[in-house]
Amino acid sequence: MAIRMIVTDLDGTLLNGSFQISPENKEALQEAAAKGVLVTLATGRMYRSALPYALELGLNAPIITYNGAVVKSTGGEVLFASYLETAAAKAVLQYCFQRSWYVQLYQGGDLYYAAATAAALAYEQSAGIKGLAVGLAGMLARATAVPKLLAVAPDPLRTDAMVAELAAAFPGKIAVMKSSPLYIEVIAPGVSKAAAMLSLAAGHGIRADEIMALGDSNNDLSMLRAAGLGIAMGNAAESVKQIADAVTTDCEAGGVAAAVRRYVL
Helix, strand or coil, rough: CCCEEECCCCCHHHEECCCEEEEHHHHHHHHHHHCCCCEECCCCCCCHHHHHHHHHCCCCCCEEEHCEEEEEEECCCEEECCCEEEHHHHEEEEEECCCCCCCEEEECCEEECCCEEEEHHHHHHCCCCCCCCCHHHHHHHHHCCEECCCECCCCCHHHHHHHHHHHCCCCCCCCCCEECEEEEEEECCCHHHHHHHHHHHCCCCHHHHHEEECCCHHHHHHHHHHHEEEEEEECCHHHHHHHHCCCCCCCCHHHHHHHHHHHCC
């Protein structure tokens, strides 16, 4: 079956370690788009952080952000949004505060954290976004219309345990997953990259078996399973490689371009 849609994650997939799109990745995706393939991004990043990459590629498709919680056009039109329940967002924030876990909040396209810690500054640098320190009370006051919370583990060896602990503490209230060795994503139940991807595809008359999805981390598992062709990066977590239909080269070696040229062009 011919591929009519390509959906790629950003960090660890389309982007290299310098958070840049390599020339070969850009060229391959633009060539696919020129041939009529719908090309888009699906990322845990906030819209404001993902948009520059979509514009660099010249994409005219909506982009999937906050792990599927918000889908917006490159012109800023909101096509879909799903937020954490306010009570659940507040409860997760308080749970993290009580355990001295770093957690940040997204609201209205902006980033907030309690204090400008090393974790906050590291995130700002990688995302190219400045956040605002608002204290614990300020975080709780902004716990409405929140597409995502992000907790950061102090050590990669603790991340999986923190994911499991949060999931057990709030069953049915949140969806929680690891998106990098340190990052823990908290979104509303039912929200996923896969759900957003399939909805976007359906709106363009594209079937699941006509989609190629590429990713490297646990928050990509749903879309790799749902796509007709799920591609894991060479640098992907083993859990991702195990469910993928194929494995390409890593993000430093133009793995997205290699997959596009092998399976699409």
